[in-house]
Amino acid sequence: MVIPLIELVNVSKYFGYGVIGLVRFPAVDGVDLKIGGEKPEVLTLVGESGCGKSTLAKIMLRILRPTSGVAKYMGKDMWRLKRSEVRRFIRDVQPIFQDPMDTFNLFESVESYLISAARNLLKLNEEQATERIAQTLEFVGLTLDKVRGKRPQEFSGGELQRLSIARALLVQPKLLIADEPVSMLDASLRINILNLLRSAKEEFGTSILYITHDLATANYIGEKIFVMYRGSIVEQGNIEKVINKPLHPYTKVLLDSLPDYRMGREWFKKQLPQTLRTVIEVREMLLKGCKYIYYCPYKTQQCYEKPIMIEVEKSHEVACWMYYE
C-alpha cells in the first residue's frame, strides 16, 4: 500500500460570517481526498465560485489549518511536522496561483527571486542554481537572458504565468497545486499554459491538481475529476466517465449549462431541471444534509442526512442518496 502524498480525512474549515463572525459556516465541509499514488496524474477540482475549492487548495498547501479533521502529508498530520519535514513538504508540494503578479515581489528582479528559491530550498550553490534555473526556464519556453535583470511588471501576463510555473517546477515537486492558473489570461494564451502543465507531468513526473470553474479546460488536461458543490465533493472519478455519464444532479446541471458554440441557438433548448436560485447561499452552506436539496428535482426525505460517497462503477463515485442501495 502506497502512502498518499496528501490525504484529507473528513476535513472541514469554518469561517465566521455576519457582524462579528457569530454565524459560522463551513467553506469546506467533511472532505475526504487522496492525492499522489504510484504514478503521477493530473487531477482536476471543478466547482462554481464560492464552492470552497480555493479554501481546499489552501488547506492542502498548509496555508490554512482545518477547523476539524486531519490533513496528512505522507501519512502524518501536516500541522505536527518537524522542521525538516516542513522543508520537505515545501519541496514536494508547490502552488501556482491565479494572478501571476501575486507570485512575485514587485521590488525584486525575477532572476534573484528564482535564485534565492533554488538556493534556499535545494541548498545549491550559485552556479548550480543558475544551471537548474536555465533548465527549468527552457522547459517553459523562456531563456535566462530574457529574464535577467527584469522585474515582474516588465513581463506580460502569459510570460509571468510561465515564470511562476518555472518557479514552482524549480524544486521538482511531486505535486503542483494550480488554482485557476489560466483564468487571468487571454484565450489565445490559455491553451499554451495548459499544454505546459500537461507536459510538466511527463517531463518531471509531477502530479498536478488543476483547480478551475471551467469544465472544458479541466477535461482537456485532466485524468481524474472532483466536482465540488458548497464545500463538499459530490462526484469524483475518471474524467471521461464523469463527463459522459454524470450521476449527481448537480454535475448534470453544470454540464448542461456549459455553453458550446457548436450547438448555436440549439443550446438554449437544453432545459435546466431546476427553478431559479432565490435562496441565500449561506443558508445552504449551513445545511446538515445534502446541500443541493433546494434545487434537486429528485429529493427525498433521506436527503436531509449527509450523503456518503458511493462507488457506482469502477473509479466513479458519487455522494447522492439516489444511488444508495
Added chain:
Amino acid sequence: MILVDNEVVLHIDNVKAGYVVGRRFIDAVSSVSLKLFYGEVFGLAGESGCGKSTLLKVIYGYIEPPLKRIEGSLILRTKNERLSLHELSDDELKRRVWWRYMTWIPQGAMSVLNPTIRVRDHFIEMFKLYSNIDKREVYRLTTEYLEALGLSKEVIDAYPIQLSGGMRQRIVIALALLFNPILVLADEPTSALDVVTQKILLEQLLKVQKERGFTLVLVSHDMDVHGVFTDRIGVMYAGKIVEVGSTDKMFAEPLHPYTKALIGSLPRLGDKSIRKGLSGAPPDLADPPPGCRFHPRCPYAMDICRREEPPIIEIEKGRIVGCWLYVKG
C-alpha cells in the same frame, strides 16, 4: 438574415479613439467602421485590452478623460429622426439619447445598485427622471419588467444586498430596458456569474430581446457565449476590427488567422486532442507594430504584412475581413 442599409440602427464610420496618458497615446479604437442592424444580437469578441469596452464607451458617448475621441462619425437612426451622436454635447446626449434610444450596461454593473435603498426605489427614481407617470403605474410596470426577466414580486421590496449576483444583474438589465431603447450595449454581462446562472440570464435576455426587438451588442471574451447567443460577430484585435460575419459562418469557416487561432484553441468537452495556441502576446497599444497589428504572432505573415496595413475587404455580403491573405492581385 437580410442586411439592408435602411435597416441600419447605428452606423459607425472610421471612429478613432484612445487614452491620453501623459505624452503617450494609447490607440484603443483605431479606425473602426461598423453597421449595426435592427433587431440583431451583435457580439464583439476579443481578448482583454483589445479595445472592445472602449468602443462601447465611444458608441455610448461616455467619454471622460483620459479617453478621447479623435475622429469619426456615429449616426443613430431612430424611427423618425437621424441623430449624429458625435456632434451632440453631453447634455444633449443625456436629454435626447441615453435611456430613451440607447442604454449601456457597463462591466460589473451588478454593483451599481445602491445597497441602502430598496429595488423598487431604483425604478421609481428612474421614472421620476425620465417620465411623469404616477407611482402606482410605476409599481405595475416594474413588476411587469422584472417578471419578464424571471424575477419574483418579492424582489421589488428587497434591498440589493439581499440578492445574489445573477438577480442583481437582471435588475440592472430591467432598468436598462425601462424606456424601450432601440440599442442596448452590454459589456460582459455574465462574466462575474457562474455557468448555471449565466445560462439562466442569457436565456431570459434572449427572450426579452426577441419580444421587444431591440438591437443588442454583447461584449464578451468567451467565444462559446458568442457562439450560442449572437447573430453576428465582430472580432477585435489590438484596437481594430479584423473580421465581421454571421455567427454560423464565422465558426464554420473563420477567415482571419487570429479568429482561426481563437476558435481553434478552445478546448471541447470530450475531446482531448492537443490544441495549439498563439505565441507571443498582444502588442502595446501605445506603440503598435507597423503594418498589420497581428503580424508578429501570425503564422502566415508575409512581407507586405510587416509594411502595410491590410485593407478591410468584403469577401461576400456581410462578411468582411482585414487581412492581406484575402487581397487578390
